[in-house]
Amino acid sequence: MKNVLGLRCVECSKEVSPEAGTYTCPSCGSKGGIMDVVYDYQEINRLTTRKQVTNSRDYSMFRYLSFLPIYPESARPHLRVGWSPLYKPQGLGKSLGMSNLYIKDDGQNPTSSLKDRASIIAVIKAVEEKAPTVACSSTGNAASSLAGNAAAMGLKSVIFVPSRAPQGKIAQLMIFGATVISVQGSYEDTFRLSAEAIEHFGWYNRNAAINPYLVEGKKTVALEIAEQLNWDVPDWVILSVGDGCTIAGVWKGFRDLYLAGWIDRLPKIAGVQSTGCSPLVDAFLEDRPWRPKEENTIADSIAVGVPRNPDKALNAVRESGGTMVAVTDEAILEAMRQLGRTSGIFGEPAGVTGTAGLKALVEKGVIGADEKVVSIVTGNGLKDVLNAIKAVGEPLKVEPSLQELLMKMEVVE
Ligand SMILES: *Cc1c(COP(=O)(O)O)cnc(C)c1O
Ligand SMILES: [Zn+2]
Numbered sequence: 001m002k003n004v005l006g007l008r009c010v011e012c013s014k015e016v017s018p019e020a021g022t023y024t025c026p027s028c029g030s031k032g033g034i035m036d037v038v039y040d041y042q043e044i045n046r047l048t049t050r051k052q053v054t055n056s057r058d059y060s061m062f063r064y065l066s067f068l069p070i071y072p073e074s075a076r077p078h079l080r081v082g083w084s085p086l087y088k089p090q091g092l093g094k095s096l097g098m099s100n101l102y103i104k105d106d107g108q109n110p111t112s113s114l115k116d117r118a119s120i121i122a123v124i125k126a127v128e129e130k131a132p133t134v135a136c137s138s139t140g141n142a143a144s145s146l147a148g149n150a151a152a153m154g155l156k157s158v159i160f161v162p163s164r165a166p167q168g169k170i171a172q173l174m175i176f177g178a179t180v181i182s183v184q185g186s187y188e189d190t191f192r193l194s195a196e197a198i199e200h201f202g203w204y205n206r207n208a209a210i211n212p213y214l215v216e217g218k219k220t221v222a223l224e225i226a227e228q229l230n231w232d233v234p235d236w237v238i239l240s241v242g243d244g245c246t247i248a249g250v251w252k253g254f255r256d257l258y259l260a261g262w263i264d265r266l267p268k269i270a271g272v273q274s275t276g277c278s279p280l281v282d283a284f285l286e287d288r289p290w291r292p293k294e295e296n297t298i299a300d301s302i303a304v305g306v307p308r309n310p311d312k313a314l315n316a317v318r319e320s321g322g323t324m325v326a327v328t329d330e331a332i333l334e335a336m337r338q339l340g341r342t343s344g345i346f347g348e349p350a351g352v353t354g355t356a357g358l359k360a361l362v363e364k365g366v367i368g369a370d371e372k373v374v375s376i377v378t379g380n381g382l383k384d385v386l387n388a389i390k391a392v393g394e395p396l397k398v399e400p401s402l403q404e405l406l407m408k409m410e411v412v413e
Pocket of ligand 2: 011013
């Protein structure tokens with residue numbers, strides 16, 4: 001990895017060389033000490049140019065190989081992760097009163113969430129480190145994504161999920177052949193048990209807050225947004241926040257591009273949580289350290305009462321001059337309807353929470369109607385069909401009779 005200088009501790013700034021098995025800061029110990037990957041931007045520019053990337057026919061996140069902490073010759077799964085579409089849906093723009101709104105639909109990854117960007121790095125690293133088994137705890141998507149990418153790579157996966165995980169995600173896990181441990185408790189309980197088991201069995205750890213390489217995979221969503229906008233950076237990027245790894249990754253992506261000289265300014269980053277579980281939004285708005293909260297929202301992917309990457313997440317928002325906002329579950333269901341009906345885009349609750357937050361921030365006048373905004377849809381709606389039905393209701397039921405159909409249609413119209 002000629003492009004990687006080392007790993008730097010987010011807490012104490014200590015730098016270490018990126019050796020196999022080093023995830024957290026040796027000085028800070030296991031409590032804190034989350035690491036960041038530090039790049040040699042000159043080397044990145046020696047390896048590749050913006051023009052070369054723009055002409056690349058690798059329609060996946062690996063078009064940005066020179067920005068990633070993997071060996072170019074490392075084995076990679078065959079799955080196409082990344083290069084998801086960036087749409088400018090006119091209907092949605094109109095319904096929100098915005099003239100420059102883009103949706104990055106990351107529900108279109110192989111396992112239907114943005115998590116694939118991190119999981120594919122996890123399995124590449126696991127094989128680099130000769131680990132036969134990968135493991136993680138997850139609210140659902142990191143799990144199904146790791147299981148899918150592990151299957152593609154010929155690795156075993158062991159997955160810890162809280163008992164509330166939706167059926168669609170459990171089905172994915174079983175289909176991808178994972179060993180699934182359904183923990184009868186909260187996500188916090190699930191995370192703790194997985195950490196103990198990973199240590200005990202020596203599995204490769206895909207927990208995104210602890211493993212510094214995973215945020216690097218997630219950052220490719222930002223590189224794609226920049227490139228898809230012709231390297232003309234948006235004013236705002238808005239997305240949902242759970243543990244905080246995704247928003248940290250988005251900010252890292254734009255910063256890396258900026259430091260490499262590929263873009264000439266940085267966007268503001270806005271993070272959105274549900275009012276039913278908003279530890280990071282509360283900390284940001286009240287300008288105080290975060291405190292644990294209950295996990296009481298339909299947006300299961302961001303129902304994270306004890307976030308694992310709070311500092312990186314809050315740094316991303318603050319350094320960018322961005323903001324945070326919490327929205328109700330009702331507003332999340334409304335965003336599901338709005339995206340579906342105006343644009344043909346189907347997101348799971350946490351997938352559309354960013355769009356719900358955008359609506360709130362536009363109404364408050366924080367985001368202007370003419371500003372260039374990218375809202376990231378982080379997961380596909382088919383993962384959680386029960387909540388989708390909750391958002392839109394049941395279909396019209398009729399006997400197989402035209403007469404009855406005509407009667408019922410009249411009622412509808
Ligand atoms: C994981 C996830 C998020 C939040 O990512 P964090 O890194 O936990 O903040 C948002 N939306 C979906 C669909 C997710 O799966
Ligand atoms: Zn440290």
